[in-house]
Amino acid sequence: MRQPHAIQPAGIFLASSHGGPCLPGPDDITRVELANGIVVLARANFNSPSVVVSGYLQVGGIYDPDEKLGLADYTAAALMRGTQRRDFMEIYDALESAGASLGFDSSTHATGFSGRALSEDLALLLELLNETLREPAFPPDQLERLRAQLLTSLAIRAQDTAEMASLTFDQVVFANHPYSRPEDGYPETIQAIQRDDLLEFHRGHFGPQGMVIAVVGAVDPAKAVEKVAGALEDWQNLNQPIPPELPPVTPLQEVVEKRVTVAGKSQADVMLGASGPSRTSPDYLAAALGNSVLGQFGMMGRIGEVVRQQAGLAYYAHSSLTSGIGPGSWQVSAGVNPADIEKATELIRREIRRFVEEPVKREELADSQANFIGRLPLSLESNGGVAAALLNLERFNLGLDYYRRYSHLVRSVTAEDVLEIARRYLHPDRLALAIAGP
């Protein structure tokens, strides 16, 4: 075999022709609040002749009645099914003829939209966004078509062990809390929803207050703001509700296990964890770095090392932090042979115990800190990535200079901080354990 190569210093071939800072900041993000409350964020990128328009409104599954769970989701999906001016095929004919796309989806607190087009077609995208948001027609035949699609998605969900483990996990972690409910509902709740429900839900909840829209791509930001204002600034809805207060999450006092059988499957999915910090919590960054050490960094962190590399029990075994505007969750997931569930669960619990008993090693933390800082520019490679980053600034009130301050914030977290935060949220004997499999 050949001898290893000598290590030479890097950088000899680097060019630095892209001048200026590449991380978004106050000097290159345009932020304008329109008269009706809509916040517009814009940033130019002329490297490709395309543009992304994405954003969200303050309406989501949190407003669903229990017996009509999935209503917000249904409504969001129905927006594209016809407006007062165009039917379903006319909407998609306009979009697809231009090679453009536009779509909505709904989560607990927000209804998101995302579109892209060649920059020459930005006006079309905004026109359709305006129509679908403000003048949906909810055609009855389209609603029935959509209902069949939603029901099929639920049938497929019921066969997906990872999704069923996740759904079951939320039921345990968020017992007696709105977050225990799946936003896409259940077959019987989707069956219960009528056209009038959609009309009323739209009338009562969709509006400009709290809406945020980001435009990123080959468009001058001032022009982008002007175009958004032209399309949406005259939108008013006095019926928009004030976002409801969320009840606290009741912490688990023991390991609560819940199994769901998905007959005939080859592999089981296991999810193990507890509630976690919200994205706006001061605990968030330390939790995120700790999570990286626990089950993300490199080949899925410590969890990947123990469960996959050493024991060979799973193709995927990792931890994740789910953090939005309300309480979050912190969990370890693995896909394992049904015969190995106990073994894998035991290994995972042992790692959680170690994680809350001793501080992460200095090098481990330094690795994850370097990873967080280094990967930030890569996540901003595409217009979609930049748009998502801008929306996060607004959603979680991070400040326009957040990405410029980010490396300092990340480096300020200590191993002691991580330990303290880990103990605040995780305890090896107080966990939700959800298992879905044959």
Next chain:
Amino acid sequence: MNGLEQYHEKGEILRASHTLRKSITLMTDSITKTRLANGMLVLLKEIHAAPIISHWVWYRVGSRDENPGITGISHWVEHMQFKGTSLFPLGVLDRAISREGGFWNAFTYLDWTTYFETMPADKIDLAMRLEADRMLNSLFDPLEVASERTVILSERLGNENEPLFLLGEELQAAAFRVHSYHHEIIGDQADLQSIQRDDLFRHYRTYYNPNNAVLTVAGDFETQGLLARIRDLFEAIPAEPEPARRIRPEPMQSGERRVIVEGPGETIYLQLAHHIPAASHPDFFPLAVLDSLLTGPSNLNMFGGGISNKTSRLYRVLVESELAVNVSGGLAATIDPFLHTITVIVHPNRQADQVLAAVEREIGRLQEAPPPGEELARAVKQAKALFAYGSESITNQAFWLGFSEMFASYEWFTQYLDLLAGVTPEAVQRVAQAYFRPQNRVVGIYLPSDRRPARQDGDSLT
């Protein structure tokens, strides 16, 4: 809930059934293409939009090179490439790249295996040293081989949870009786249990050679300097004999084949696969247009969003008439003739044969008359848009430099839009007649065991 953060998984399989998501980039910039003394092909493209470099090493080996007994071995070798060398022992390599914030992964496909790292530009030397080293010096430690066996078996079990994996595997097996496109990239369980360390090492040493590799780099560098560094690192790796390829061409199919897979669930899936020629064949372009008309523009980009297919012919005929809830399709760019695949999720109240009849009627329309020119013009505009979206990503641009070389050459990619624009309505009709015949087709149906009784009548073969 609000969706888990995505985990980074090494060693993904590119499922042939996902096939080609077509599109590309407005690649007007020039590239540098050169061959090192040891036969390694190098393609470089400077892009100074961001301080990022994406670096890919491609090997001409995939499931196409596997015969029964060693199915899945290319993918397993790819996994072993993350298990360390003496210079970058297990864990070190991973840690080193991740520390710099690098985005990296590997893919095993029908025809090739590729490894990439996208890094901050000033850190790319690490990726280059790593790839040069593991082209030759991976350890294949027997203990690591053993623990990876169970990991890959677990990966296969996870796949088997998916109805579309089960159906796709049978469909491909029925379509290819002779050619090694017969088996799934992950391999058959029997082989995953019996392949030994020496088999893996032999496969590695046979195919992981500079003269069987293509290095592609796109991003923020200066070409002459980078090329000099590439020569430093890679040119001394000795060339090896060209791997012997024992490719067994698939004989022409002479009658429709059907496969039925039964399994859990309540959703019926229908797949239609038609044999189509290799990506380098001139008919690939009219077929790409045909595909776009039938099921919407597929997106060949690995990174970069696609667009919807609601105005496509099959969406209108199947979903708008409530025979199906979803339809998708695509063709794969491969070295040897592979398949165009249409996948339908059948409406809860309908049966597979009703859907099949509607698909056949729609194919018949394209065989009977050339499609209107406007429909072709739209397909071209959509492909252009997908090119533009793909060009936002430096990683995607480096991907194309190599991907196109696997089955054709980079010119295939740069000429793609022009060739697509040159397709005539008559050419679309001709390829519909030539390739979308029932005799050239495999029909696959996934029959769920928990199907609720349908609320509408319908004769049924299912």
